[in-house]
Each structure stands twice: as structure tokens, then as C-alpha cells.
Amino acid sequence: MSRARALLLVxxxxxxxxxxxxxxxxxxxxxxxxxxxxxxxxxxIPAYEIRTLDNGLQVVAVxxxxxxxxxxxxxxxxxxxxxxxxxxxVAGFVAALLNQGTTTRSAGDxxxxxxxxxxxxxxxSGNELSFVSGAVxxxxxxxxxxxxxxxxxxxxxxxxEIARQRQQAVSSLQVSYDDPDYLADVVFDRVVYGAHPYGRxxxxxxxxxxxxxxxxxxxxxxxxxxxxxLAIVGDLTMDEAFAAAERAFGGWPRRDVPETTxxxxxxxxxxxxxxxxxxxxxxxxxVGHIGVARTVPEYVAIDLMVRILGGEGANRLFGVLRxxxxxxxxxxxxxNTFRRSGDIVxxxxxxxxxxxxALRLMVDEFARLQxxxxxxxxxxxxxxxxxxxxPLTIETPGAIAQQVLAHLFYGVDLSEIETYRxxxxxxxxxxxxxxxxxxLKPEQLTxxxxxxxxxxxxxxxxxxxxxxxxxxxxxxxxxxxxxRRGAPGADRDRP
Numbered sequence: 001m002s003r004a005r006a007l008l009l010v011x012x013x014x015x016x017x018x019x020x021x022x023x024x025x026x027x028x029x030x031x032x033x034x035x036x037x038x039x040x041x042x043x044x045i046p047a048y049e050i051r052t053l054d055n056g057l058q059v060v061a062v063x064x065x066x067x068x069x070x071x072x073x074x075x076x077x078x079x080x081x082x083x084x085x086x087x088x089x090v091a092g093f094v095a096a097l098l099n100q101g102t103t104t105r106s107a108g109d110x111x112x113x114x115x116x117x118x119x120x121x122x123x124x125s126g127n128e129l130s131f132v133s134g135a136v137x138x139x140x141x142x143x144x145x146x147x148x149x150x151x152x153x154x155x156x157x158x159x160x161e162i163a164r165q166r167q168q169a170v171s172s173l174q175v176s177y178d179d180p181d182y183l184a185d186v187v188f189d190r191v192v193y194g195a196h197p198y199g200r201x202x203x204x205x206x207x208x209x210x211x212x213x214x215x216x217x218x219x220x221x222x223x224x225x226x227x228x229x230l231a232i233v234g235d236l237t238m239d240e241a242f243a244a245a246e247r248a249f250g251g252w253p254r255r256d257v258p259e260t261t262x263x264x265x266x267x268x269x270x271x272x273x274x275x276x277x278x279x280x281x282x283x284x285x286x287v288g289h290i291g292v293a294r295t296v297p298e299y300v301a302i303d304l305m306v307r308i309l310g311g312e313g314a315n316r317l318f319g320v321l322r323x324x325x326x327x328x329x330x331x332x333x334x335x336n337t338f339r340r341s342g343d344i345v346x347x348x349x350x351x352x353x354x355x356x357x358a359l360r361l362m363v364d365e366f367a368r369l370q371x372x373x374x375x376x377x378x379x380x381x382x383x384x385x386x387x388x389x390x391p392l393t394i395e396t397p398g399a400i401a402q403q404v405l406a407h408l409f410y411g412v413d414l415s416e417i418e419t420y421r422x423x424x425x426x427x428x429x430x431x432x433x434x435x436x437x438x439x440l441k442p443e444q445l446t447x448x449x450x451x452x453x454x455x456x457x458x459x460x461x462x463x464x465x466x467x468x469x470x471x472x473x474x475x476x477x478x479x480x481x482x483x484r485r486g487a488p489g490a491d492r493d494r495p
Contacts, residue, residue: 043391045418046400049238050408053246055254056226060404061241062233064397070234071135071398074148075405077229078222079128081197082260088479089169089202090214094155095125096165097215098132101156110147117143127198128339129409138235145232145248152223153252157215169207180450183275183476184284184347188448190478191273192290192343194266203478225252229408231401265290265341268444272460272468273483275476276453283355283451287362288345289441294337294410300423301435304382305374306335308432309365310346313385314378316368317346320361327351327358339410344440352452356459363445363464369436373429386424 048062083090099121100107114121119136121144132151136144176182186201193199230249232241268289292302310317310333317331331348346365350358394400394417407414416423449456453470460468469483477485 043394043421045394046397048397048400048404049242050404051242053225053250055250055252056224057245057249057252058229058408059242059245060229060231060401060408061236061238061245062231062397062401062404063235063237063241064233065235068138068235069135070138070141070144070232070236071133072145072148072233073131073133073231073401073405074152075129075131075229075231075409076152076223077129077227077409078218079126079130080200081127081262082222083197083218084214085195085197085200087206087210087214088200089207090210090218091125091130092169092202093162093165093207093210094215094218095123095130097157097161098123098151098155100161100165101158102150103154103156105150107161110151113147114144119144121147135234141234141236141244142247145244149248149252152228155219157212157219159212162210162212162215166207166210169202170204173202173204173207177473177476180275180277180280180282180284181349183277183473184286184448184450186478187273187275187450187476187483188286188288188345188446189343190483191271191448192266192268192288192345192446195481196263196265196341198265198338198341201478206479222257224255224257225249226254227257229405231405233397233401262340268441269446270444272447272449272465274453274457274468274470275448275450276470276472277450278452278454280451281352282349283352283358283449283456284347284349285355285359285362286345286347286448287359287366287445288333288343289444289446291335291342291344292337292439293339293341295339295412298431298435298438299337300420301427301431302439303335304379304386304424304427305369305432305435305440306333306344307382307385308374308378309333309369311382311385312389313382316365316378317348317362320365321348321350321358325357325361327354327361331362352455355449355451355456356463359447359449359460359465360463363442363447366440366445367442370433370440370442373433376429379427379429379432383424383427387421390420390424 046062046064048060050058050060052058079091080088099110101110114134117136117140119134119140121132121134123132125131132148134144134148189199189201230245232245236244292299296302308314308316310331315332317333321327321331322329328348328350331346333344333346336343336345346362348358348362394403403417404414407417447465457470460466471484475485476483
């Protein structure tokens with residue numbers, strides 16, 4: 001042994017000999033609870049006014065004089081549910097191409113015009129709507145609104161722009177098919193809604209079939225002032241905002257818009273679909289069923305019920321799956337509502353080896369909401385979150401404009417904006433249980449699992465799901481009634 005190493009050993013022994021024989025005292029864990037939330041403050045709702053132009057365009061004006069800027073949002077009441085059943089993606093194409101050229105301006109011209117106004121401009125679409133939104137400095141309001149009016153009335157739908165959009169859409173979808181989270185979401189919608197338009201989703205095959213004539217027809221049918229809403233927010237008086245709307249959109253011709261006729265959504269039905277991705281280390285899990293439209297009278301109680309299941313302020317799923325069992329890093333539940341229906345879905349991802357256990361626990365929490373009255377503390381946590389968060393949803397003129405647009409779009413009484421907190425606080429534990437017994441269907445849940453089926457299929461019988469549809473990812477076809485490419489029906493499978 002070298003002299004240096006020997007000296008080091010002697011020093012270590014001396015330190016150990018000098019150390020106290022009793023273990024160090026550990027610091028006591030804090031015993032005090034987090035501070036209680038502050039009392040709710042009264043909320044001053046920003047002033048707004050609604051007027052309808054002669055052509056039927058409803059306009060919401062919300063003054064805000066803190067900055068010399070104006071923001072706007074034009075919402076058209078048409079989206080994916082109005083597109084041809086065999087060509088999902090048309091509504092998205094129409095919205096995406098609005099700012100890619102008009103009959104008198106190129107995409108570059110539009111970009112240059114909005115940039116020169118110190119503004120921003122965006123377009124998008126959803127299941128039931130399409131919209132254009134943006135913001136500019138105050139003295140360029142007429143330019144920006146005039147540009148939007150031109151875009152929604154006279155889109156060019158140039159063939160070269162359509163080809164570019166098609167290529168981007170196909171590439172994006174192909175990438176998404178490698179994302180298990182995306183697959184779980186779209187397959188859940190397809191299974192829950194069946195052939196209903198709410199469940200349709202674009203595929204690489206469907207977007208390649210979209211033609212310019214499809215876009216022109218969709219636009220001509222649904223883009224009309226009497227089928228649209230406009231919000232203007234900013235450094236304008238009420239009269240100035242409505243005058244600006246009249247100058248930009250007053251010449252937009254009113255025309256007849258067909259009534260949207262939709263089939264009834266399917267009743268909740270028990271079904272388990274496994275999308276087999278060999279080699280996946282985790283399983284994406286979705287559990288749920290058909291829910292409710294935004295306009296149901298019990299909406300607030302149902303919203304609180306879902307938040308107790310897996311939302312802010314409570315989240316039983318997180319407690320059971322993460323805190324108690326350590327099966328996942330996160331779990332949640334959502335209430336998705338549309339004008340005609342909606343869905344309730346719980347979601348998580350977990351290690352392949354414990355897929356069955358996680359699934360069983362999630363299903364049990366649906367049944368528990370029916371079986372047991374929720375604890376007052378759980379309900380209060382969800383209520384405090386909604387009540388405390390509500391001022392953030394209306395604290396700015398832009399936020400109140402979005403609230404008003406949403407209420408007008410869904411046909412919800414505008415007075416509910418002012419009474420929302422009272423509605424939330426009135427819900428009792430019994431109300432939540434009544435909502436659970438009425439709207440939850442634990443025996444008719446749709447389950448979607450995306451992962452390595454060979455590693456977890458044997459667990460499903462023990463979790464209470466002995467029968468399931470196993471669909472290899474290579475055979476998945478989201479446009480097929482069976483979700484299986486080239487087959488009249490998916491085979492029933494057992495582990």
C-alpha cells in the first residue's frame with residue numbers, strides 16, 4: 001500500500017471514530033396545511049353590446065381603451081359536421097386557404113398588408129365552426145376588417161395553394177399516425193360517435209380526394225353574414241366599432257343557408273378496441289362514452305362531476321392511479337360539448353405491464369361516482385377552482401368577447417355569464433350524484449387501448465374485459481366502419 005493511500009485510510013478511520021454514535025436528528029415534516037383560498041371577490045364584467053347588421057351579421061363590441069389596438073374574431077357557423085361524409089377535411093381546407101389568396105390578392109399580398117398594419121391574422125376550423133381572428137393598431141382597423149371581409153367573401157382557392165395544403169395535410173397526418181396519443185384520441189371519437197359527423201376525421205386518403213369544387217361548394221353554401229358572428233374589441237367606442245363593422249361587412253350579401261340536419265348520436269355501447277403497436281413501452285388508455293350538449297340544464301353539475309373524476313380541484317383518477325399506485329405520471333377526465341351532443345372521456349398512459357390494473361381502476365371510478373355521494377371537500381375543491389378561475393375568463397375585453405361569442409354560438413342565455421358563480425356554488429353533493437346516475441354509464445363504456453397488445457392482452461380478462469377488437473396499426477383505417485382496412489368487420493379477439 002502506498003504511503004499516501006495509507007494516510008488517507010487513517011484519516012477516514014479517525015473521522016468515523018469522531019462521529020457521534022447516535023443518528024442525526026431528521027428534520028420534522030411540516031404539519032401545517034396550505035393556506036385556505038382567499039374569499040371570492042366580486043367580478044366586474046366589462047361592458048359589451050350586441051347589434052345585428054341588416055344582412056344578418058351579429059356583431060359584439062367590447063371597448064377597451066388601455067392600448068391603441070383593436071382585435072377581432074369572425075366566426076362562421078360551419079365546420080367538419082357540414083362537410084361531405086366521404087371527404088372529411090374540406091372545412092379545414094377552406095379555413096386554411098382563406099388567407100392564402102383572394103380573387104384580387106395573393107397570399108403574399110395578404111401577409112404584406114397585415115404586416116404593414118402592425119397586425120396578426122389567423123384562420124382555423126373545428127367540428128362546428130370556422131373562424132378568422134387577428135389584431136392591429138387602432139388606426140388600421142378599417143384595413144384589417146376590410147381584408148377579412150375580402151377573405152371570407154372572395155377566396156381564390158388557387159390550385160397551387162390547394163396542392164400545397166394537401167401535401168402539408170398528408171404529411172401531418174402520416175406523422176400523427178406514429179403518435180399513440182393522437183391515435184387514442186381519434187379512435188375513441190370514431191368508436192364513440194360511430195358514423196356521426198362528430199366522429200369523422202381526415203385521413204391521408206380522404207384529403208387526396210378533395211377538389212377545388214368541394215371547397216367552392218362548401219364556401220358558397222355556408223359562408224354568409226346571417227350564418228356568422230363578429231366580435232370587435234379595443235380602443236373604439238361602441239358606435240365606432242359598429243360603424244367599422246358596417247363599412248367592412250355591410251355589403252356582404254345575405255343569402256339562404258340550409259338547415260344542418262344531423263343523425264342522432266349512437267347510444268353508449270360497451271366496446272373495447274385495441275390498436276396494436278408492437279414494441280410500445282406504454283399503453284395509451286381512453287375510457288368514456290357519449291355525453292351531453294352544451295345546452296343541457298344540468299351542465300354545471302355535470303361539469304363539476306367530471307372535474308371530480310379527473311379535473312382541476314379534485315381529480316380522483318390522479319389520486320388513485322398516480323398518488324396511490326404510481327401507475328402513471330398523469331390522469332385526467334374531460335367533458336367535451338358541442339351544439340347537439342358531446343362526450344365524457346378519461347385518459348392516461350401507463351406501463352404496458354400494468355395496463356389491465358390501470359384500466360380496471362379507471363372504470364371503477366366511473367361506477368364509484370354513481371355509488372357514493374361525493375365528499376363535500378371534493379366538491380368544494382372543484383367549485384373553488386371554477387369560481388376562482390372564472391374571473392380570468394372575463395377579466396379582459398377580449399375574454400368577455402369570446403364568452404359572449406360562445407354563448408351566442410351555442411344558444412345559451414347570456415345572463416348565465418353574470419350568474420355563473422352562483423350556479424357553481426349552488427351545486428350540492430346530491431346534485432353531483434344525480435348527474436352521475438343520469439349521465440354516466442359504467443356498464444356501457446367505450447375503451448380504447450393503444451400499445452403492444454401481445455404484452456397486455458392477457459391482462460384484460462382479469463380486468464373485466466375478456467372480449468375486444470384487436471386491430472394492428474398497419475390495418476387501421478379511420479374511414480372504415482370497422483376501423484380495419486379491407487375487411488367487412490373487425491374480428492372479435494380474446495387473449
